[in-house]
Amino acid sequence: MKMKKLLFSALATTFVLGVGYTSASAAALEDAGYTVSPTALEVAESEVITPYYVPVEAGFGQARETLNNTSSVNHSKKLNWGGGATATYQVSYNDGIVTRDFAANYYSTSLNTQYSLGPYTQYTWDNTLRVSNGSTATATGYVKLVR
Secondary structure, eight states, rough: HHHHHHHHHHHHEEEHHHHHHHHHHHHHHHHTTTTOOOOHHHHHHSSSOOOOOOEEEEESSSSSSEESOOOOOOOOOEEEEEEESSSEEEEEOOOSSSSEEEEEEOOOEEEEEEEEEEEOEEEEEEEEEEEESSEEEEEEEEEEEEE
């Protein structure tokens, strides 16, 4: 038991003195006129890091919408996106009827679509938004009409 206590005390003392010695040595070297290399934290704070990969995000204002007691509606869907490597986004939006492709230097828009049930009592149109700008993001949702 005494051997364990003695060993633990020796290790603890070595650790405490070693940490103090390292700090004191760096300070002593600087006082003597030597240049001490910066720590990783100082390097990270002084350098501007340009990220290689910035993810793109895509989404809907409300992804899943059910509209009750209607057989026809001119519906507006809010689309939003962001991130990426440049200021221009390649946007592709399928509203369940037609696909719209466009380039944008803005982060959101609203697009209108005319939905009509026809002979059905209910129908669901799947929506897909794909945004590309260095990488690609996809968001999915739907518009459902119920008579």
